[in-house]
Amino acid sequence: METGIRHTHLLTVILFLLIYLIKTALLLLNKNEALANFTKKVKVPEMIISTLFLATGIYMITQVPEIKSLLIIKIIAVLVSIPLAIIGFKKGNKALAVIALLLLITAYGLAEMSKKQKSKSMETITETVVDGKAIYNASCITCHGEDGKLALMGAKDLTQTQMDLNAKIEIIKTGKNAMTPFAGMLNDEQIHAVAEYVESLKK
Ligand code: HEC
Missing domain, CATH: 1.10.760.10 (Cytochrome c-like domain)
Structure with missing residues (x-):
């Protein structure tokens, strides 16, 4: 159950990242029409993904206290990136869009890091277990x-x-x-x- 949630969480971050990557690429290439089309198409999936991301993230905070701070930073990074991206893509502001993308990449990096940290903290527990x-x-x-x-x-x-x-x-x-x-x-x-x-x- 818990690994399922962790995988779902990581998957939502990856999907988010892909959507942002495509949008940012379209924006930087001045393909405004394609960008508008793409944005319209992914609007609903994007909403589902962000809800899933938040729900799984909050669940993990309650279940795996060791990685709480990392998770919180990650969630904040994603939450900040969303309005930045919305404004960036709507107004065609390339700098904002790139910043939003960088924030998401950071969030993805943190997700990977929290995975490693989790397994490390499991190791220390088994090491210090006294039988x-x-x-x-x-x-x-x-x-x-x-x-x-x-x-x-x-x-x-x-x-x-x-x-x-x-x-x-x-x-x-x-x-x-x-x-x-x-x-x-x-x-x-x-x-x-x-x-x-x-x-x-x-x-
Ligand atoms: C070299 C032999 C030896 C070893 C090794 C040893 N003990 Fe003892 N243990 C004794 C002797 C002898 C007594 C009785 C001491 C006395 O009251 O004169 C004793 C008493 C005890 C008592 C008190 C029992 C009572 O009701 O008075 C406990 C508890 C105990 N040992 C636990 C342990 C534990 C746990 C270990 C391992 C970490 C251990 N012992 C290793 C010889 C040993």
Whole structure:
């Protein structure tokens, strides 16, 4: 659903860009009659495209907060370009028409950029995801066993522990007797995640 909306959004920007390109080209070539004809023909499609562009853009702002600022700049760029283009093409003002086209190209560039930024922010999320179970299996099973019951070297059965989450975090950080302190080896987030995993071992 979301990718469908993103693709529709990008498509509306591309269609917009194509229409502007053709109009600007006709204007710059002084083909006024052709321009008037073309403008008339694309009037309704253009209205549909801009509505779709706005609707998909606003939907994306609510769904993908990481790219909000880019989207807002993009929407403003397009919104500003529309009246500029209308005046530019109507009055045959080439400078205005070109400015409107440049704004749209910027909007298209931003759409491409927001796509990249989105996938980048997804990557960072997966990179920093801390998997309590994986950390437990790597650092704790030697003494506590896979199910927490092993209790090697005087370790307690983790499924029976009365410690609350904070006390667990504390003992994982500082260690106790035979238990290694993990403060230097795991960061706070990882310690929190593994402590929560230990909570889940409790039957
Ligand atoms: C070298 C062995 C060893 C390793 C590795 C180890 N522990 Fe321990 N753990 C112990 C021992 C021994 C105790 C009991 C300490 C005491 O009270 O004397 C203990 C106690 C605990 C307790 C407190 C249980 C209670 O009710 O008193 C928790 C929670 C705990 N470990 C979690 C972990 C986690 C999570 C890891 C991995 C990040 C881990 N331990 C790795 C040996 C180990």
